Amino acid sequence: MKTSTTQSLRMKGNTVIVLMAFLLSSATSFAQLTVTKSYTAPSSVSIDGCGSYCTNLPGVTFSAADFTAGVCLVADVNVSITWAKTDGSCTAPGTGSSFHNETNFRIDGPVGNEILVVPGTYTGSATISTVTTTLDQAAASIIGGTTPTSGTFRPNNGDLDNYIGTDPFGTWTLRAGDTGGGDPLCVVGYSVTITMSAAVDADGDGFTNCSGDCDDSDPLINPGMTEILCDGIDNDCNPTTLDDPTPPTAICQSINAYIDGSGLAAITAADIDLGSSDNCTAITMGVSPSSFTCADLGAQTVILTVTDGIGNTASCSAAVMVIDSLAPVGDLSTLPDVNGSCEVTSLVPPTASDNCAGASVTITNDATLPIDTLGTTIVTWTYDDGNGNTSVQTQNVVIVDTIAPVADSLALPDLLSDCEGSLNPPTATDACNGAITGTTTTTFPVTTQGTTVVTWTFDDGNGNISTQDQSIVLADIATPVADIAILPDFNAICEATPPAPTGVDACAGVVTATSTTTFPITTIGTTTITWTYDDGNGNTYDQVQDIVVTNITATTTATMDGVTLTSDITGDSYQWINCDGNTPIVGATSANYTATANGSYAVIVTDASCVDTSACATVTTVSVNTLIIDNLKLYPNPTRDGFFNVTFDGVINSITVLDMLGREIPVEVDIYSGSVNASTLNNGRYMVRIETNKGTKVTEIIISM
Incomplete structure (x- = not known):
């Protein structure tokens, strides 16, 4: 639009009046360079998990009438958004993690779109209350950080200065998105603030426009010039019919459409639009098809049709992935x-x-x-x-399982035997576990005579038990049989304790006989005893045996020297006596006795309960060889240290030291030198018996240490 004072001065008279009236009206109602348009939701708009820039909020529309006449080029655009992010719902906010990295915003203008907040702008997750974020390209810092706060920031990944010099007239729409689920983005409202600048007279013809100066030097020369400004006002600032042969630009994006619980999915043209626009006028859009059923699952092609204010149309196609995400x-x-x-x-x-x-x-x-x-x-x-x-x-x-096993046999038969009996386990049938084998605590084989009741237990392992009894009846009527049919006589001297004979029993096995006779038998002569074989089951067998007991006969034998007497029989004890008076010799209680003087001697032998006295034996050889071996000497005598020597001109065969009772006393003797070490003996008188090749001599030695 070209608006200037200069233009109004070149009008004809009454035209000036009309123009002045128009300018006054504009100054009164629209005389401004900066205009803010806002949208406030009746209740916060909940956006949760739909993706990036996936929700169109209602747009705000700017027209030339909103600004001072003649200013139609954008000088600055700011966007202010009031919003929150929660882990609950927009109507009932929670206090848990909200994951602000999911939040994203974009502003779509009549010409192009700019990203304001890209996903990942924020890194924190704490739930926040409502904040107001203003996006201004002239701000000191880019929006971002951990937790969203109110303030003014530069956009992240977009540039609002890209709108400078463009036509602002038309609808501006905020697109919001949330890339996660469960923590909704809650948009309370937003506003778009546009600051305009006046058009410039590029060709110096005294007229200005908003989209580029015309080439005519004077509108009076070309009064019917073509409208190129798209504002319905010619270079003379007079209304004119738009002449716009250029169709709009249709830009599509592919989206996902989710089947709802009723089996339907619906889309709008705004869902498919990715910034469609027209060079002159506002556009309207339509999409076909716009609804889908479960039969349309998968990729479907839709057509977005864009129509400008002149009636020009353009279209583009997009893929809509129809998805069923609801589980049965x-x-x-x-x-x-x-x-x-x-x-x-x-x-x-x-x-x-x-x-x-x-x-x-x-x-x-x-x-x-x-x-x-x-x-x-x-x-x-x-x-x-x-x-x-x-x-x-x-x-x-x-x-x-509450049913106990049932025995397969109604009654178990008795087992009859003589010595022992063993049973095979019976069986039962269980409703759950089938065949059950019975168990019992009875130890087999059973050997107890009479009737033994065996209790069988059927356990199904599930806590259900039944029992059944079975009897073992043992009756042993066979007597034992002796191993030796006729027992031989048992002979013994003085007393007898015969070994018990054995027999065999069919049940008891080896049976050892017993007798009522008291052992040992000491009665001299023949005693008949009775052996009884008892199998322990009431069956016995008797067998007799003769026991013959004879007395002992004591005799003695003299050694070659005629001095030492020996009992010819072995007894429990011995006592030598002097037959002259039948007096016991003190200390002479071994099987041997060496006489210390000539005389008659006998031995009383005791064996168990038998006692016998030998015949008297006469000893006449004590010192009888004195004259023969007078040259045998024993010295020193007495000995003061227990050592003494024996010398002889013949051969000494042995030297023996005896006490005065005739008992041998061990001492150290060297036959070859004739030396004797009796230092271990007590002081006193001892006998020394010396056997030589010429005879035996018994003499006396006195030890006095």
């Missing part, structure tokens, strides 16, 4: 329990409904049939609509 819903909110005894072999599928599949929902479960585990088994049903949407529902299968 079970017809029952809660599935009833399925109860069974022992097992459940089949399950009745529940039903479900789907917005697209209707009742034709594929229904499966994760159960392995039959289900026979006692207790509750959770079965998961899956509903699949065939479009990639599934839902699940669980159902309890409750298995119980």
